[in-house]
Amino acid sequence: MTVVGFVHPPARAGWFAATDDVAGRRVFSLDPATIGAALGLPAVAPFILVALGPPPALPGAPIPAEHLPRPPNNHLQYAITWYGLAAALAVVFVTYARKVSRA
Numbered sequence: 001m002t003v004v005g006f007v008h009p010p011a012r013a014g015w016f017a018a019t020d021d022v023a024g025r026r027v028f029s030l031d032p033a034t035i036g037a038a039l040g041l042p043a044v045a046p047f048i049l050v051a052l053g054p055p056p057a058l059p060g061a062p063i064p065a066e067h068l069p070r071p072p073n074n075h076l077q078y079a080i081t082w083y084g085l086a087a088a089l090a091v092v093f094v095t096y097a098r099k100v101s102r103a
Contacts, residue, residue, distance in 0.1 A: 005051040005064065 013020065013029035020027045022038045036044030051064035 003049065003051050004053050005049055006068070008048040008050050008069075010046065010048065 008030065010032050011030040013031070018028040020029060020031075020034050020038070022034065025038045027035050027038050030048055032044045032046060032048055036042075050069070051062060052066070052068070053064045054066075055063050
């Protein structure tokens with residue numbers, strides 16, 4: 001069997017992610033070790049293989065993804081960071097200017 005896809009590094013759960021229930025086999029993070037523990041596998045690879053393509057004709061075979069994943073969109077985080085730094089610099093400048101103008 002030939003698999004077309006890509007290798008994805010493990011993703012750890014963030015602060016706001018749901019808690020994994022290994023005993024109930026409900027895993028919300030893309031972590032191979034956690035998924036392997038939930039499935040009762042003794043050893044798993046340290047990466048995820050994401051298959052791409054149409055659904056296979058074999059019954060019971062994994063259903064591959066249809067599209068490549070989109071890269072993370074961190075633009076809001078970047079905007080908040082840079083505008084926050086600009087606001088802090090403006091406060092420092094105003095404080096300095098007031099101090100110099102009084103002298």
